[in-house]
Ligand SMILES: Nc1ncnc2c1ncn2[C@@H]1O[C@H](COP(=O)(O)OP(=O)(O)OP(=O)(O)O)[C@@H](O)[C@H]1O
């Protein structure tokens with residue numbers, strides 16, 4: 371997005387030469403930001419542009435903090451953000467870590483994340499919306515408010531829609547309570563763009579637009595390995611091959627949701643593994659047998675027989 | 689006459705910053721914080737009007753302070769108090785309560801003695817609002 375670079379350029383350049391009494395690298399180490407960035411690198415596969423943007427944001431905040439310490443003119447930077455990307459590309463996961471990061475840097479007091487969608491903010495009848503939105507805002511104070519699929523707040527086809535009321539309250543709080551909370555909007559890029567063009571107030575209050583790319587097949591495979599390891603499972607070599615083929619096929623079928631499709635596929639694979647063990651085992655099973663995902667646990671998936679519309683994420687099938 | 693009930697009422701009024709710190713303490717204890725107001729500060733009047741619902745799941749006192757600001761705008765000449773409710777089994781009660789807003793002119797509490805049977809008397813208190 372071209373706009374993104376403009377927004378960054380607005381921020382004053384770090385006067386690194388002028389600062390000689392603030393040790394930025396020591397600040398960096400002591401703030402605990404380094405651990406979070408390392409953790410991000412270690413635990414999240416891929417997402418290079420996202421990680422890069424987060425690093426830049428962290429650097430900006432550290433410099434702002436140093437400026438403040440030296441009594442240089444500083445302005446609480448606007449930290450409201452927008453995450454765009456397809457389903458399952460890690461937006462929610464990153465938002466959670468973002469709140470932690472902002473907390474370490476002292477930009478939010480508590481560092482919790484309150485995740486909401488339209489239904490949590492917008493009411494059903496007159497007078498219902500404002501209290502609902504305020505309730506959520508009160509809970510989010512001191513932390514990060516994450517609004518998933520933010521464009522549903524705005525329904526252009528219905529001019530009496532209560533979503534507009536929620537939008538107005540949000541805009542006000544985003545402006546007046548910049549020290550109290552950070553708002554992160556998330557959704558698909560094209561719809562988000564349309565949302566912003568009909569709600570310019572939002573666009574002008576959001577300084578950071580971060581785009582989440584789809585994962586490559588290799589990245590998805592690494593994610594699947596990581597998820598299995600987390601739950602104490604592992605692929606056999608044949609299952610690995612099957613999983614890679616699965617990813618290749620799954621990507622082009624309907625309802626593909628990146629890492630979430632992987633998580634769902636693994637949930638189903640575990641189900642099949644359990645069934646297989648039940649039906650075939652006739653003696654004691656060791657830990658290795660209980661934690662091995664074999665080729666057939668993957669290959670029995672409908673994805674290999676052309677996939678079906680019914681193979682929706684979230685509906686486990688044997 | 690300065691009404692004294694709840695915590696801190698013998699101290700000078702708390703500043704907003706001090707109120708915020710007390711609320712922080714309540715939240716750290718996992719107590720639900722609620723606001724109530726009244727213009728009837730008689731000690732027997734335990735049921736004040738609720739200002740909205742008690743606030744559960746708050747992490748930061750700012751949410752309470754926002755409600756307090758709104759309540760003060762709506763009822764500048766009322767008593768407002770902060771209540772912190774502990775839902776833990778065995779307590780299930782208000783653990784802390786303190787006044788955060790008073791009218792400019794506080795009513796006077798007067799006592800009336802009434803002779804009843806024989807030499808016994810009964811006492812009653814009245815909150816006399818001054819015009
Ligand atoms: N880079 C990654 N490495 C490991 N796991 C990941 C990664 N990205 C996402 N996941 C996992 O994939 C799942 C979906 O991720 P997440 O909920 O963050 O996606 P999302 O972008 O918010 O999706 P949606 O738009 O549908 O809400 C989660 O279980 C998360 O743990």
Ligand SMILES: [Mg+2]
Pocket residue numbers: 461462463518
């Ligand atoms: Mg999400």
